[in-house]
Amino acid sequence: MSGQRPGEVALGFDPATRVEAGLTYIGRIRSSWSKGDCPKNIRQARETGQAGRIELDSAYTPALTGLEVGQAVQLLYWVDRGDRDLIVQSPAHADGPSGTFALRSPVRPNPIALATVVITGIEGAVVEIDAIDCFDGTPLLDIKPWLATVDAPPGWRAED
Amino acid sequence: MSGQRPGEVALGFDPATRVEAGLTYIGRIRSSWSKGDCPKNIRQARETGQAGRIELDSAYTPALTGLEVGQAVQLLYWVDRGDRDLIVQSPAHADGPSGTFALRSPVRPNPIALATVVITGIEGAVVEIDAIDCFDGTPLLDIKPWLATVDAPPGWRAED
Numbered sequence: 001m002s003g004q005r006p007g008e009v010a011l012g013f014d015p016a017t018r019v020e021a022g023l024t025y026i027g028r029i030r031s032s033w034s035k036g037d038c039p040k041n042i043r044q045a046r047e048t049g050q051a052g053r054i055e056l057d058s059a060y061t062p063a064l065t066g067l068e069v070g071q072a073v074q075l076l077y078w079v080d081r082g083d084r085d086l087i088v089q090s091p092a093h094a095d096g097p098s099g100t101f102a103l104r105s106p107v108r109p110n111p112i113a114l115a116t117v118v119i120t121g122i123e124g125a126v127v128e129i130d131a132i133d134c135f136d137g138t139p140l141l142d143i144k145p146w147l148a149t150v151d152a153p154p155g156w157r158a159e160d
Numbered sequence: 161m162s163g164q165r166p167g168e169v170a171l172g173f174d175p176a177t178r179v180e181a182g183l184t185y186i187g188r189i190r191s192s193w194s195k196g197d198c199p200k201n202i203r204q205a206r207e208t209g210q211a212g213r214i215e216l217d218s219a220y221t222p223a224l225t226g227l228e229v230g231q232a233v234q235l236l237y238w239v240d241r242g243d244r245d246l247i248v249q250s251p252a253h254a255d256g257p258s259g260t261f262a263l264r265s266p267v268r269p270n271p272i273a274l275a276t277v278v279i280t281g282i283e284g285a286v287v288e289i290d291a292i293d294c295f296d297g298t299p300l301l302d303i304k305p306w307l308a309t310v311d312a313p314p315g316w317r318a319e320d
Contacts, residue, residue, distance in 0.1 A: 019182030066262030102226030153232035
């Protein structure tokens with residue numbers, strides 16, 4: 001692993017060497033972002049006004065049946081450009097160290113990112129989305145419908 | 161793969177044989193559920209009143225730093241007890257076939273399940289949670305804080 005900031009803690013092993021299950025890529029996410037200009041989260045990405053796009057492997061096109069324009073979906077994608085062994089981290093924008101499971105950092109034992117986006121178009125194997133917060137070409141793992149009854153915490157109310 | 165229901169569509173290959181990235185298990189989910197009595201989603205699980213528990217591998221305990229009782233978190237867990245090659249499915253409780261990406265079925269190319277739960281206790285490597293919808297012993301992949309600004313769809317308001 002790379003150098004640690006003060007207060008950071010690493011595991012004594014690299015999770016990447018302890019593989020217990022295998023993932024396949026179902027397509028790629030296309031975005032406007034590369035190293036150095038990528039929004040830190042989907043809210044920031046949405047504020048840029050830049051849209052995104054999913055290019056599914058065409059074998060999976062029938063799996064989109066039933067999804068609709070305007071619908072919110074959750075994307076899972078693979079962001080393994082960093083270390084996987086930091087369990088306490090000090091992100092550059094944070095006040096101090098936090099546990100990895102209290103952060104949304106891409107540095108985590110299984111570097112799966114999660115974003116809730118809105119479908120703005122579907123044509124064949126291409127799904128247009130309102131925004132995304134990852135590098136162009138990021139491997140996609142899954143698309144799930146966002147369901148208020150399941151995905152909002154119990155009792156949660158929007159405040160704004 | 162196993163037998164298909166009317167209207168179901170399978171890929172011409174098994175995604176489990178096309179491994180492009182590797183997952184490690186960070187712990188196990190303990191629940192009251194086994195085959196035959198497992199709630200279909202986290203809402204149904206919550207309605208049973210049965211709580212759940214995360215037993216982290218102790219190496220990851222420092223990664224919980226900063227999480228608090230009462231906080232909502234998203235769990236990612238590995239539910240590969242079924243086929244991975246069905247791209248159009250007819251779940252037993254549904255009216256007809258739907259694309260896999262329009263469903264929350266555990267049968268999907270990458271069988272990662274996602275649930276938003278509330279932390280009810282933390283002690284060492286054990287995290288008590290209000291409910292969970294998977295079999296006892298299910299491998300855990302990740303814990304992420306639920307953030308309204310990031311995880312609720314833009315413009316979404318709770319209706320109930």
